[in-house]
Amino acid sequence: MLDATSTPCIVVGIDGSPAAIDAALWAVDQAVDRDIPLRLVYVIDADEEGAVDPHDQARQLATAEMAVRYALTALESTEQPVKIEVEILRGRPVQTLLEAARSAVLICLGARGLKHSTQGRIGSTAAAVSATAHCPVAVVRAHRPHRRPDRAVVIEITDNVDGGAVLERGLDEARRRGAPVRVLTSARPQLDVTARWERRLAEWRHRYPDLDISAVRARDGLFDYLAAHGDGLQLLVTGRNRPGGVAPLVGTPGNAALRDTDCSILVCEPPNAL
Template sequence: MNATVTIKPVVVGIDGSKHALRAARWAALEAASRDATLRLVYVIDAADADRQENIDRAQHALHKAWKALVDNHIDVKLESEIVTGDPAECLAAESRSASMVCVGDRGKHDAPDGPRGSTATEVARRAQGSVAIIRRAHRDFDHRKWILAVLDESASATAVFEAAKTDSAWRDAPILMLEPWSHSSRPIDARHPVHAALDRYTGDPDNGHLQSVTLAMPGHLTNLLRQSACIDQLVIVPGNRPELVAELTGEKMRKALKDSDCTLLFIRPEAPAGVGNGAARQQSSGDRVTAGQS
């Protein structure tokens, strides 16, 4: 008997901002592509958890996001939940039991004394699972724009490549792969899983319609992305490289990608199925709304 495979949900942070609505639409398409549930999560500050106006505001924001997704006819199963605590901490904790956590590049939950986008930055840096920072200047995807995959020989490299391959297929978008080994004089470890995955991909005739190119890994991605922000729709990088995450979530990168459609996806190997996010559950207000297929 085959074991049942549990598809982890895609989680998106909702705070009532237009950036959160854009993130919700992006996340809904990702969830639909993998037949996963989309969970809309609103975080109320713990100090204000008992104020009815904050609960009303949260419910209104969740309803607005829910309605926007239904009106866009995105066929995805929806859940929504209100939790209490620090937004970045709660969303980072959500990543333990999600396939991906999606946040807008800036929003109303940013710390008053922090820069715009501070919540998204903290989630990307602190989460144990994969995180996407959604930046959408336009409503629709441009299938001519590239998906950029940063490949190395880390533990997340194969997951990065698989994510790029999957997104390329359903978006019908080309892949630009940045990798160091074919542009280096050092020997290649042919046994590494990412090399085997690449060989299978390039040798599969069914992938002939998908355009893919490899380039040398630059010393810094900021300059490359600054020059190509208008032609990249998604940048996928290993999330277990702190220096790379810090570079891509820094102020220089935020300015470089301002008003672009370039989303950042930080891939981390998934935790085993059944591992819960106890921190978020301990902070939960217990107010949960669930719905069926939209």
């Protein structure tokens, strides 16, 4: 097993699904920009280990190795200068993935895993990982590098303590992409909250003069906004402690709102998350 405690990396959860390949491809630029390794982690579910039957274990290992080879082939086709590491582990998927990602600066997961997409549990792994990870978690819907680059990065802000960190992370992602920014607030924010965020946005516009930053109101709620504008969005940045939690966003309601789009979701950890 690799030393997961010291080397900064970006971890990608691999499970043999096309969505996991999209997550790995999406993560390449993130790893190249930071000059850190991309670590592919496949977890053989301990619940499916079949007691001590060596034939079952050999079959599961072969399946894992095939999934990893498929991902490696896709990554090599990008011809990007990224270092790739691989881990195949046994255990409970969420806990084992989090343990493997102790030194990660970012965890990337596909929006629809192979198992959960067939069992009606869309987003369950992503929600569980996002709820406890010490670093941001990207839930990747698709990787379409040739889509137009002017699609917006949407930053959802609320009046909790995470808002400043979420805003900063979203602006950094937008600058890296050269994308316009839409800062999304609730339909009826309190007046003092609105004034505070307007002052904060003025500060960020000064710090990021190269970015097109505008504030928008989600009058009918976040999901309706995403459904109406999803095709013009490339990334939604939000906080773990958002109202209603992350589970609906990466689960069935969020998938319905973002259907037929490639708008990924970046869930930021709260300040000082362990």
